[in-house]
Amino acid sequence: MTSPLARATLQVDTRAQAEVLDITPQVEEAVRELGMNQGVVLLYCPHTTCALTVNEVADPDVRDDVRRALWALVPAIRFRHIEGNSPAHLLAAMLGPSLLLPVEGGKLALGTWQGVYLCEFDGPRSRQVWVYPLAASP
Amino acid sequence: MTSPLARATLQVDTRAQAEVLDITPQVEEAVRELGMNQGVVLLYCPHTTCALTVNEVADPDVRDDVRRALWALVPAIRFRHIEGNSPAHLLAAMLGPSLLLPVEGGKLALGTWQGVYLCEFDGPRSRQVWVYPLAASP
Amino acid sequence: MTSPLARATLQVDTRAQAEVLDITPQVEEAVRELGMNQGVVLLYCPHTTCALTVNEVADPDVRDDVRRALWALVPAIRFRHIEGNSPAHLLAAMLGPSLLLPVEGGKLALGTWQGVYLCEFDGPRSRQVWVYPLAASP
Numbered sequence: 555m556t557s558p559l560a561r562a563t564l565q566v567d568t569r570a571q572a573e574v575l576d577i578t579p580q581v582e583e584a585v586r587e588l589g590m591n592q593g594v595v596l597l598y599c600p601h602t603t604c605a606l607t608v609n610e611v612a613d614p615d616v617r618d619d620v621r622r623a624l625w626a627l628v629p630a631i632r633f634r635h636i637e638g639n640s641p642a643h644l645l646a647a648m649l650g651p652s653l654l655l656p657v658e659g660g661k662l663a664l665g666t667w668q669g670v671y672l673c674e675f676d677g678p679r680s681r682q683v684w685v686y687p688l689a690a691s692p
Numbered sequence: 693m694t695s696p697l698a699r700a701t702l703q704v705d706t707r708a709q710a711e712v713l714d715i716t717p718q719v720e721e722a723v724r725e726l727g728m729n730q731g732v733v734l735l736y737c738p739h740t741t742c743a744l745t746v747n748e749v750a751d752p753d754v755r756d757d758v759r760r761a762l763w764a765l766v767p768a769i770r771f772r773h774i775e776g777n778s779p780a781h782l783l784a785a786m787l788g789p790s791l792l793l794p795v796e797g798g799k800l801a802l803g804t805w806q807g808v809y810l811c812e813f814d815g816p817r818s819r820q821v822w823v824y825p826l827a828a829s830p
Numbered sequence: 831m832t833s834p835l836a837r838a839t840l841q842v843d844t845r846a847q848a849e850v851l852d853i854t855p856q857v858e859e860a861v862r863e864l865g866m867n868q869g870v871v872l873l874y875c876p877h878t879t880c881a882l883t884v885n886e887v888a889d890p891d892v893r894d895d896v897r898r899a900l901w902a903l904v905p906a907i908r909f910r911h912i913e914g915n916s917p918a919h920l921l922a923a924m925l926g927p928s929l930l931l932p933v934e935g936g937k938l939a940l941g942t943w944q945g946v947y948l949c950e951f952d953g954p955r956s957r958q959v960w961v962y963p964l965a966a967s968p
Contacts, residue, residue, distance in 0.1 A: 560966070561932075594734055594824060596870055596930050600941025602886040609785040610740040619771045619778040620785050626767035629902035633895045640895040647885040647896050647947070652930040654734050654790040656699075656824055663822075665738025671785070684939075686870060686932055689827040689965040690698070732872055732962060747923040748878040757909045757916040758923050764905035792872050792928040794837075794962055801960075803876025809923070827965040828836070 562587045562685040568604070568677035572625060574617040577683065578669040581655070582662055584685040590657050597653040598684040603642035603676035605649035606683065611669030624673070642675035649673060654688075700725045700823040706742070706815035710763060712755040715821065716807040719793070720800055722823040728795050734824040735791040741780035741814035743787035744821065749807030762811070780813035787811060792826075838863045838961040844880070844953035848901060850893040853959065854945040857931070858938055860961040866933050873929040874960040879918035879952035881925035882959065887945030900949070918951035925949060930964075 562584035566577060585595060599606050610616045624645055633640035655670070656663040662670075672681065700722035704715060723733060737744050748754045762783055771778035793808070794801040800808075810819065838860035842853060861871060875882050886892045900921055909916035931946070932939040938946075948957065 561934075594826060596932070598930070598932055600944060602884075602892075602941065602943045607785045608740075608789045609781055613773055613775075615773040616740075616778065616781050619769075619773050620782050622769055623767055623771075623778070623782045624786075626769050627765065627903065629899055631895075631898055631902050633899075635889055635891040635895050637889075640892065640899070643885055643892050644896050644899045647883045648786060648900075648924060650788065650926065650929070651884045651944070653788070654736070654792065654930065656734070656736055656822060658699075665740065667740050668738060668789070684932060687966060688870060690825060732964060745923045746878075746927045747919055751911055751913075753911040754878075754916065754919050757907075757911050758920050760907055761905055761909075761916070761920045762924075764907050765903065786924060788926065791926070792874070792930065794872070794874055794960060796837075803878065805878045806876060806927070828963060 560588055560687060564683040566672055566681045568674035568679055568681060571677055572621055573674040573677055574621040575672045576611045576669050577672045578611060581670050585657055585662060588687050590687050591660050593657050593690050594688045595655050595657055596686040596688055599651040600682055600684060603639055603646050604672060604674045604681055605646045606653045607649050607671050607673060608668050609671055610667045612667055639676045645675045698726055698825060702821040704810055704819045706812035706817055706819060709815055710759055711812040711815055712759040713810045714749045714807050715810045716749060719808050723795055723800060726825050728825050729798050731795050731828050732826045733793050733795055734826055736822040737789045738820055738822060741777055741784050742810060742812045742819055743784045744791045745787050745809050745811060746806050747809055748805045750805055755809060777814045783813045836864055836963060840959040842948055842957045842959060844950035844955055844957060847953055848897055849950040849953055850897040851948045852887045852945050853948045854887060857946050861933055861938060864963050866963050867936050869933050869966050870964045871931050871933055872962040872964055875927040876958055876960060879915055879922050880948060880950045880957055881922045882929045883925050883947050883949060884944050885947055886943045888943055893947060915952045921951045
């Protein structure tokens, strides 16, 4: 188990405290950079106040609705974490840091309306997304 | 990285606007179809208003409770997306499109009470679930 | 597709009805036990009332805030499941059973502040986490 693990790293600069960003074009570029033809990519978010998910990218209203609805979910409890960003930690923990996407013919094999969202909950910040190729079964 | 990536495709016809369906038998069939013995399967949902998760399938009341509770989570904000199905996009984004399940001895290696749920949030529709075999480390 | 799938099994004894536990050291030990150098590990939770996620482990207030906020999310609907633990099933279904973490140089490659949480929603119980090594693309 000593084969080198190629990794592409995306740099994403967010521009607001709360933002839902379409990063599909950058993920496609990472897939090309990794030289993948068929397989699965793991997108891994190494942060604790942003997260990754997939949803419709055709209508920007969808990501705006998702962003506002996620924040409206945060319960009005007394948070203790001194930095004051516990809602961001909650939303990141709920959405999770890892996402798997199929690759076919050198491109992401997403559904017709799907794109990849980076959800910033504590920006603006410089974020990374790590992209790892995984092998299909022989 | 040019090995062919086998994919099995499940067809799932949902019957209601909101539904939590046990698709475990169909996933088991896909595992057989792929000829897997040991490894991990990626289940990928190529839609933006339904999602996949795992939970108890023994008592149908559980999936009914989960379905009603997910909808009760949707906050009463003003949604802008013109199609009117932003709550479905929110729930799909929260649950996520990808799910990994271990396979041992040619069968899904789930916990005793676990089964695979397709959560329909904008049905009834014809849905697909893509099933990809992933390789274990050599 | 007949290669043996190594699996390490973590035993986690939770101590409260609701608890967010840092299991990062045990996952690191599993990675060593599996003899992995580079790749990705799948953590799989075979239960229906607990779940896995990743978040900040430096300040214990964060996991306490996340625990209380998750419970505050549970809507006040009439649950039907006779065992009375439907809120636990809901939270487990929302967070999901599977988590993928990169491994580099024989260790988990997490972000600076990240650690792995087991979220107990129906304890105290004896829980397992199954750890599977996945192959990187050749």
